[in-house]
Amino acid sequence: MRIGHISDLHILDLDKPRPLQFLNKRLVGGLNLLLNRSSAHSAAVVKRAVTRLDALDVDHIVISGDLTNLALDSEFTAARHIVDSIPNAKQRVSIVPGNHDYYTPGSVRNRRFEGHFQPFLSSDLPQYQLDTKYPYCHLRGDVAIIGLNSGIASPWLFATGRVGDDELEATAQLLEAPEVQQRFKLVVIHHPLLPDKHHAIQFNRRLLNSDAVLDVVRRGDVDLVLHGHNHYFSVLKVPKLSTPGTTYICEAGSTSVTSGDNPKMAGKFNIYTIENGHLIEVESHLFESHEAGFVPWHSEVFRQQIREG
C-alpha cells in the first residue's frame, strides 16, 4: 500500500470576494495574503503534485488541511475541483480541515468545509462518528485511516487548534474496534502533536490539547500520524504505550509553495509505503521548478521495522 500525502494547499481566490467578506478577521488575513501569499502558493503546483502522485502509483491520497486561505466558498470550490481530478477520488482520498478552512466564525457555523467535502467524510464505521462528521474511518485494504478535526475559529493572530473532548473519546473507542485493531492505523489531523527539534511550535499556532490527543494516539496503538500546519518536512518517532512499537508522526510540508531558500520549506508531498502492517519507507518529493516539476528529495527506510515484523 502506498499512500500519498499533500497538505496546506492554501488555494487562493481573491477574484470575487464581496467587500463584506473582508470585514473582521478577513481584512487582516486578506491583506496579508495579497502582500505575501499570492506569489508563494500556487494551485498549478498542487495540480502538478496530484498528477505526479498518479504517475508514482499511489493507492490513496491524504490531504491534511488548510485547503483554503480565508475559508471562502470560491476557494473551497477551486480546491474541490483539484481533488475531483484525482481518479476515483471519492474512494481514494481522505481529507481533514485545517485552521484556514475554519477561518471565520461564519465558516464554522455554516459548516462550509463539510458542505464542500461531504463525500470524502463518510465513514466505514459510522457508529463512532459524531454529528460533526469526525472521527471518520476509511477502511482501505489493510489500512484504517481515521480523520480528526482540529480546526477552530481562533482569534486574530492565532492559528491554534483543538480536538473536541467528545471527538477524542469517540476516537479512543474507534481505535478499539476490531476492524481497526486488525489493520495498520493511520490518523490524519491538521495540527502537529509534537515539536520537531528543528522547528518549534509557536504558542499562538499550537494544538491546545496536544497532550491529550497524543495520549489517545499512543494508547490506541496508532502506527502513523499525518499532519500539516508547520509547512515543514518532519518525521518523528514516539514509543507506543499499549504495545511495543513505534508511532511515526510525519509532515510533508505545504504542497503548493513555489519557491524558498530552505528546501525543508519548499513545496512537497510525501509517499508512505506500508507492508505487512509496518511503515517501511517515507519518500519526500520537492517542487523544483515549473519546468522540472516535483523531483525526489529525501527518503527514509525503516529496516528495523522490517526485521521486527
Ligand SMILES: [Fe+2]
Ligand atoms: Fe497551512
Ligand SMILES: [Fe+2]
Ligand atoms: Fe494551519
